[in-house]
Amino acid sequence: MKIISYDPLWKKLVDAKINRTELAEKAGFSMGTITKMGKNDPVGLDVILKICNYLDCGIEDVVSI
Numbered sequence: 001m002k003i004i005s006y007d008p009l010w011k012k013l014v015d016a017k018i019n020r021t022e023l024a025e026k027a028g029f030s031m032g033t034i035t036k037m038g039k040n041d042p043v044g045l046d047v048i049l050k051i052c053n054y055l056d057c058g059i060e061d062v063v064s065i
Helices: 007-016 020-027 031-038 045-055
Strands: none
Touching: 007 045, 020 031, 020 045
């Protein structure tokens, strides 16, 4: 069974010197979503799109399977 990993996102945030709270606030989603992502739980594509728009990146820079 394949799992979702947000490791690419966490690495990108470190490189950009952005913390998780700032990402949630600036991209427009809740800290509860960040908590889900921290557990590698799935989130909606609308959240992924918000992250990609805020960080100006592609989906492969946010999530891997």
